[in-house]
Amino acid sequence: MRKFGTLALLASVLLFTVSASPTRSPDVQGSPVFGVKLPNDYRDWKLISVAQENGKNNDIRAILGNDIAVKAFRDGKRPFPDGSIIVRLAWRYQSSSRNDKVFPAPQSFVAGEPTNVQVSVKDARRYAATGGWGYGQFQGGLPDKDPAVVQACFACHQKLEKLEGGTDFVFTTYSR
Amino acid sequence: MRKFGTLALLASVLLFTVSASPTRSPDVQGSPVFGVKLPNDYRDWKLISVAQENGKNNDIRAILGNDIAVKAFRDGKRPFPDGSIIVRLAWRYQSSSRNDKVFPAPQSFVAGEPTNVQVSVKDARRYAATGGWGYGQFQGGLPDKDPAVVQACFACHQKLEKLEGGTDFVFTTYSR
Secondary structure, three states, X not given: OHHHHHHHHHHHHHHHHHXXXXXXXXXXXXXXXXXXXXXXXXXXXXXXXXXXXXXXXXXXXXXXXXXXXXXXXXXXXXXXXXXXXXXXXXXXXXXXXXXXXXXXXXXXXXXXXXXXXXXXXXXXXXXXXHOOEEEEEEEOOEEOOOHHHHHHHHHHHXXXXXXXXXXXOOXXXXXX | OHHHHHHHHHHHHHHHHHHHOOOOOOOOOOOOOOOOOOOOOHXXXXXXXXXXXXXXXXXXXXXXXXXXXXXXXXXXXXXXXXOOEXXXXXXXXXXXXHHHHHOOOOOEEEEEEEEEEEEXXXXXXXXXXXXXXXXXXXXXXXXXXXXXXXXXXXXXXXXHHHHHOOOOOOOXXXXX
């Protein structure tokens, strides 16, 4: 049943891709469902905040934004304007034995290998069905092609908005 | 004895400031010993990496750099060229009960209130006595005026370089 649902979704994604750009080859660089791409220059973007997740993620992360998103964060503007892009980078949360040799006590954790990069794009009309946000997850620069992954993005962000309201589906707050 | 040493240092800092700029008032915005200032636009700089410290620090941090420093990090260039500036921002390492309500298990830590900002400036000639680096620590945009604070910066970075070599006194490695 679940497999069938995934297949049906994949089929609809393929159909959408083909119908949306009939003269071009299907876009292999975009995320499923949303067609979100990894922005070329995201690694140069400004810092919004940092965070750390235990559990299955076991990562330390940075949240960057393009200029539209960062301006909205700094001005406290909600909902975010169209064109806002938020990028979450994450790396393995890793104890640093090297730093611990220098510091007064074992206490230092650093960023290890990169895990994945998640991208949220605001387009109120295009992504009307998902609160105005489209999602993508990338490993080694390539999109995760499992539709369940990006659908989980929205499910979780929607849960936040239902719980709090006024978040425009965004977890991160700006750190000054 | 220690108090006397601090006083002597303060006196030499004051003398240096006065002799270096005889027609201007002493620079209240710079760090002691090194005269390092908080760059105006550092919050817009590119991300080098993230880290987390337990113990007395109990913080989560981001390391940003100006264009000269970031280029050197990305190219693996050591020692860093003159003009490189590395800024370490830190915030209280704080459990997020809000995120934990949304996520499958309690696991989420975010950036709380800012603690301090540390700045390292590379100038091989000016800071020849301290490996080419000058240091400053800032709270709420103002420099910590205790010379012991910036001297502790160098002591710790020097310990790293002695232990490893080839670090150019820099802990952080670039995270892709």
